[in-house]
Amino acid sequence: MLSEFSAKEKKILSNHFSNLDGSVFAIITPRQVDRGALMSRYSRTDKSMRRIFLDEFLKNKNRGEEFYKRVLLEYGDDSVAELGEAQIAIEGLSNIAVKKIEDRRIGLSYLEKSSRYVSWNKKTNGNYRFFRDPVLNDSRFADVYLDSCNFSFDVYSKNIDPMIKYVRERYSIEKYSFKDSKDGKEKSFSKLTKESDIKSANMIYRGSTKAKALDILRGLLPASTLTNVGITGNGRAFEYLLTILASSDLDEERELASKIKKELDTTIKAFVSRSDDKYGKAFQKYLKQVKKTSKSIVAKEIKPKKVSGVRTILVDWESEKKSMEKILTSLMYEQSPSTSYQDILHQVKKLSKEKKIKIINSFIKIRQNRRHRPSRAFESVYYTFDLLNNFGMFRDFHRHRALTLERQLLTTDHGYSIPKEIKILGIDKDYKECMDKTKEAFDKIRKKYPEQGQYVVNFAYNYPYFMKFNLREACHLIELRTVPQGHVDYRQVAQQMYKKINKVHPNLSKIIKFVDLKEYELERFESEKRTEEKRKKLKK
Numbered sequence: 001m002l003s004e005f006s007a008k009e010k011k012i013l014s015n016h017f018s019n020l021d022g023s024v025f026a027i028i029t030p031r032q033v034d035r036g037a038l039m040s041r042y043s044r045t046d047k048s049m050r051r052i053f054l055d056e057f058l059k060n061k062n063r064g065e066e067f068y069k070r071v072l073l074e075y076g077d078d079s080v081a082e083l084g085e086a087q088i089a090i091e092g093l094s095n096i097a098v099k100k101i102e103d104r105r106i107g108l109s110y111l112e113k114s115s116r117y118v119s120w121n122k123k124t125n126g127n128y129r130f131f132r133d134p135v136l137n138d139s140r141f142a143d144v145y146l147d148s149c150n151f152s153f154d155v156y157s158k159n160i161d162p163m164i165k166y167v168r169e170r171y172s173i174e175k176y177s178f179k180d181s182k183d184g185k186e187k188s189f190s191k192l193t194k195e196s197d198i199k200s201a202n203m204i205y206r207g208s209t210k211a212k213a214l215d216i217l218r219g220l221l222p223a224s225t226l227t228n229v230g231i232t233g234n235g236r237a238f239e240y241l242l243t244i245l246a247s248s249d250l251d252e253e254r255e256l257a258s259k260i261k262k263e264l265d266t267t268i269k270a271f272v273s274r275s276d277d278k279y280g281k282a283f284q285k286y287l288k289q290v291k292k293t294s295k296s297i298v299a300k301e302i303k304p305k306k307v308s309g310v311r312t313i314l315v316d317w318e319s320e321k322k323s324m325e326k327i328l329t330s331l332m333y334e335q336s337p338s339t340s341y342q343d344i345l346h347q348v349k350k351l352s353k354e355k356k357i358k359i360i361n362s363f364i365k366i367r368q369n370r371r372h373r374p375s376r377a378f379e380s381v382y383y384t385f386d387l388l389n390n391f392g393m394f395r396d397f398h399r400h401r402a403l404t405l406e407r408q409l410l411t412t413d414h415g416y417s418i419p420k421e422i423k424i425l426g427i428d429k430d431y432k433e434c435m436d437k438t439k440e441a442f443d444k445i446r447k448k449y450p451e452q453g454q455y456v457v458n459f460a461y462n463y464p465y466f467m468k469f470n471l472r473e474a475c476h477l478i479e480l481r482t483v484p485q486g487h488v489d490y491r492q493v494a495q496q497m498y499k500k501i502n503k504v505h506p507n508l509s510k511i512i513k514f515v516d517l518k519e520y521e522l523e524r525f526e527s528e529k530r531t532e533e534k535r536k537k538l539k540k
Contacts (some may be wrong), residue, residue, distance in 0.1 A: 004051065007173045012058065013050050029053070033270045036235070052153070081236035084108065084271030088263055090256070091228045093396070094131035095221075096410070097252050098229050100245065105206045105401040107237025111230045114212045115392070116217045116457075116487070118525075120225055121157035128153040130224040133452050134251050141445045148441035148456050149222050155434045156220040159427055163213040166425050171212070171522045173205045178531070202534050208524035215487055215523075216419045218392050221459030222432055235271025238264055247284040263500035283295070307388060308415035308463060312493050314500040316384035323347055323381040323508060324356050327471070330377030331363065370479040370514040376536050378472040378511060383501060385467050390417045392459035394488040398475050403469035410454040411446070412439040414462035417491055418468050435460065476500060482516040491516075501523030505512035 005013065010020055018026035027035050027049070036056055040075070041056065042049050058276070081352040090101075092209075102110050122129065128150060132289035136145045178201040179192055189205075192198050233241075235282055245257035256276075264272045274280050317323075329345040338346055348356070367374070389399075398405065412435075422431050438458050445453040470475065495517055502509040 004048070007157070009054055012054070016053060017050055030058075032084050032086070032268050036268075036271060036538075039083045043111075053290065063289055069199055074287065079236070081239060081271045082234040084235035084268035086238065086264055086267045086429045087232045088260060089119060089230045089539070090260070092218045093151065093229065093256060094252060094455060095223045095225050095227055095459075096131075096250070096478045097143075097256060098227055100253055101229065101241060101249065101256075101399060101406075102398060104237060104241050104244070105411045108231055108233035108241065110399075111260050115395075116215050119160055119214060120221055121153065121160060122403065125524070128157075129226040129457065131221060131226060131252060133224075133455055135449060136445065136452050136455070136539050139449070141441075141449070144441045144444055145456055148437050149224050151223045152220055152434055152472065155427075155430050156217055156265060159217060159220075159425075160213065160428065160429070161423070162427070163217055163425060164210055167209045167213045167216075168205075169419075171209060173201070174385070175520070176205065176525060177457045178529070180205065182295060186396070200532055202526070208528045211524040219390060219417060219419065219458060220431065220456065221392075221461070222438070223391065223457050224455035227246075235264075238268070239272045239275045239280075241336040242272060243280050243283050244287065247287040248277065248526070278522070294320050306413050308413075309388070309464070309465075310390075310417065311386065311388045312496040312500065313386040314383060314497075314504065315386045315466075316382075317501075317504050319431045320505045320508060321353075323471075323505060324360060324379035327377050327508070328356060328378050330358060331359070331375065335379075360507060361510070364510050364513060367511070367513055369496045370476075374472050374475050374511050378475065379470040381412070381471045381505075382468060383471070383474060383510065385500075386464075387467060388414055388462050388464050389456060389491060389493055390458070390460050391463040393487065394463045394465060395459075396481070396487060396490045396491075398468070399475075400467075400469075402473050403467055405465060406469050407463070407465035410461070410463055412457055412461050413456075414464060416458065416460040416462060418460070434458065456462070471501075471505075471508060471511065478512050479514045479516075485524050488523065 005020070013020055016027070016029035017151045018028055027038060028036060029038070038057065041052055045052060047055070090098075093101075098112060102112070120129070130149045130153065133145070136142055160265060173189045177188055178192060178197065179185070180187045180192060181197050185213055189198075189201050192201060231238075242261050242264075245253045245260070248254055248257075255394045256366075261272060261275060325345065325348050328348045328351075329341060330346050332348070333339075333341055351359075363374070366372075385392075394407075409429050416435050418428060418431060422428050435458060438456055441456050442453050445456065478498045478501075481490050482498070486494075495515070498509070498512055498517070501512070
């Protein structure tokens with residue numbers, strides 16, 4: 001391949017490609033738009049990519065933008081926008097806005113500030129860090145909103161130290177074992193002799209007990225609480241995100257659209273150009289009309305019925321017989337050359353029930369750990385769950401994107417959850433006062449500003465949504481969300497999901513073989529121990 005280029009060309013190419021003679025190479029040219037345009041141009045010529053760069057991109061500094069615009073305008077090739085990638089950080093956005101952003105399932109990856117490792121009681125310029133909505137600030141509800149949010153943070157903040165103290169008294173360090181570096185055995189804290197082991201044990205214990213305390217208290221936080229999120233994604237996904245945010249009824253989300261667009265213009269401008277052009281604005285109008293039409297239909301056709309408490313209800317599924325036949329047909333299809341899906345399904349239906357179960361069990365048997373995901377054949381079967389649980393817990397389930405999730409506005413209509421530790425510590429009076437104050441504020445605000453009213457609602461309030469996912473995703477979600485270090489709230493719901501699936505599909509549910517149905521007192525303890533062991537190995 002080297003003979004294709006002159007010595008001068010080789011020198012130039014070395015700054016834009018990871019190697020000059022390999023059939024596999026990385027594109028390292030600095031401009032993101034050139035990388036994307038090169039990839040797109042690659043599909044429309046028989047030249048090598050390095051030759052395309054030399055002939056068409058090197059001299060023309062605007063080649064990337066020009067080519068991208070031409071492809072998008074002339075051919076309407078939206079997938080070209082996926083060739084531009086960016087990473088952005090957003091700091092100081094509300095938990096309402098971050099959920100709207102994270103609703104986008106494809107093309108974007110997120111990392112959000114944790115509510116179990118970081119306390120949220122810090123102030124900036126004497127103020128708690130929660131979103132001050134401009135519409136509410138300029139309304140007659142300004143004082144009601146600020147008082148409610150500040151009260152929520154006051155109750156949360158003043159109880160952090162007492163809750164940590166209670167957790168450490170309740171779960172004494174002597175109840176747990178730690179690894180002794182002398183003989184590699186697990187020992188109680190008092191039996192450790194090396195200073196480094198004692199220090200390590202204290203770190204593990206303090207980290208897991210603090211996480212437990214913050215887990216218990218997070219229900220007091222209002223949805224206005226400011227968080228941070230990092231986003232990695234491609235231009236097409238960012239363009240859609242910007243369109244969604246720009247069509248929002250909330251000032252915060254529309255302003256975020258402008259800010260994100262401004263920063264993306266510094267790296268992948270050409271790839272997000274349509275988010276606010278005439279096509280983008282037409283799409284924004286369409287999204288608003290969809291919402292308006294849905295509201296109108298609901299007002300005419302659906303009678304409201306408020307439900308309190310929590311629920312995990314399996315509302316839609318197929319018979320196990322039919323589900324098993326679908327999965328077996330899919331399993332056999334790939335390895336059945338010249339045989340149609342229809343013919344395989346016809347033959348599978350003739351198999352005895354015992355034979356079908358035996359074949360399914362053979363695939364269950366070969367799964368050795370939860371990272372051995374079932375094959376795509378298990379995507380043939382779906383379950384729909386109607387869920388009502390606290391908003392704090394919803395935020396964890398919301399991270400699963402290989403499924404269909406629809407949700408309603410956050411309100412105070414469905415009651416709230418109270419962790420048992422709140423009652424044991426004797427702060428349930430403050431807790432209930434906080435929830436009552438929130439409901440009072442929300443009920444006043446919602447009459448005129450139902451969307452903005454969401455900001456005042458605490459994480460503890462129950463939140464309605466539904467999730468539809470296939471058996472393969474059920475396997476991933478349930479096994480992941482029942483691991484010992486998981487939050488007690490979502491562990492219980494994931495366990496309930498498993499039991500519901502197991503009831504209707506007793507044979508197929510066995511593929512979810514690494515579900516953990518046990519209960520744990522100090523959820524993060526074993527995980528913190530493993531993390532500390534990794535730290536020690538890294539130091540060595």
